[in-house]
Amino acid sequence: MPAPRNTLKHRLAAKEVLHGCWIGLADPYLAQISATAGFDWLLIDGEHAPNDLRSLMAQLAVIEPSASAPVVRLPDGDPAKIKQVLDIGAQSLLIPMVESAEQARELVRATRYAPEGFRGVGAALARASRFSAIPDYLTTANAEICLIVQVETRAGMAALDEILGVEGVDGVFIGPADLAADMGYLGRSGAPEVKAAVLGALGRIRAAGKAAGVLVTEPDYIEEARAAGATFLGVGIDVTIFAGAMRRLAAEMAARRGA
Numbered sequence: 001m002p003a004p005r006n007t008l009k010h011r012l013a014a015k016e017v018l019h020g021c022w023i024g025l026a027d028p029y030l031a032q033i034s035a036t037a038g039f040d041w042l043l044i045d046g047e048h049a050p051n052d053l054r055s056l057m058a059q060l061a062v063i064e065p066s067a068s069a070p071v072v073r074l075p076d077g078d079p080a081k082i083k084q085v086l087d088i089g090a091q092s093l094l095i096p097m098v099e100s101a102e103q104a105r106e107l108v109r110a111t112r113y114a115p116e117g118f119r120g121v122g123a124a125l126a127r128a129s130r131f132s133a134i135p136d137y138l139t140t141a142n143a144e145i146c147l148i149v150q151v152e153t154r155a156g157m158a159a160l161d162e163i164l165g166v167e168g169v170d171g172v173f174i175g176p177a178d179l180a181a182d183m184g185y186l187g188r189s190g191a192p193e194v195k196a197a198v199l200g201a202l203g204r205i206r207a208a209g210k211a212a213g214v215l216v217t218e219p220d221y222i223e224e225a226r227a228a229g230a231t232f233l234g235v236g237i238d239v240t241i242f243a244g245a246m247r248r249l250a251a252e253m254a255a256r257r258g259a
């Protein structure tokens with residue numbers, strides 16, 4: 001019995017355009033609600049949301065049975081964090097702030113067992129192997145890992161072609177918010193100069209045969225990203241959707257009270 005088939009990895013390899021949503025509310029109850037929505041993938045944010053290993057694991061558990069594939073974003077590319085999050089059962093990772101092919105190669109190696117890499121072996125007591133219920137986990141896990149690296153600085157953009165040449169990188173995600181900041185447009189990811197850089201990079205990623213990822217929430221930007229070649233297309237964030245809906249309802253009631 002092999003490691004679970006990573007449908008996200010294989011759908012991205014087949015060049016499907018897959019829509020997803022960031023989930024940063026850091027709660028399995030809310031993650032399970034999001035998993036009923038029908039997104040192709042859900043990104044559990046361990047970089048900017050208050051998640052820890054237990055909350056990540058609880059969200060993986062409620063998303064896995066759904067039609068949405070879970071992806072976990074770590075705060076950095078620390079091999080120890082990668083080891084831990086793979087052991088709790090994540091198979092698709094998004095790693096921020098990648099700026100070189102060497103960094104990307106090390107990330108690939110951190111996600112693979114020997115001889116392809118140096119992922120620590122602890123599957124016997126790990127959720128990933130279903131606590132040794134998957135007897136062939138060690139020899140089949142590597143093939144089902146999906147690694148998407150984030151390029152979101154000018155240095156990363158300059159190294160994009162080399163990063164795209166790294167075997168084992170399934171996709172490259174362009175981070176508009178951080179790229180805007182690094183380009184001198186803090187808080188303005190929709191600035192023409194930033195948008196041109198984002199959309200141009202998506203086309204280069206797609207042309208290289210990798211999954212092209214981005215997170216944009218404005219409808220026009222979403223369509224421009226799709227047209228540019230995005231296949232790992234983030235279109236919303238649960239926190240902002242929830243906060244916006246609550247504020248609109250409260251404002252509507254306040255307006256009615258004042259009517």
Ligand SMILES: O=C(O)C(=O)C[C@H](O)[C@@H](O)CO
Nearest residue numbers: 048152175176177178179215
């Ligand atoms: O730089 C970006 O944009 C991203 O990496 C996505 C953000 O981190 C996400 O939190 C939305 O702002």
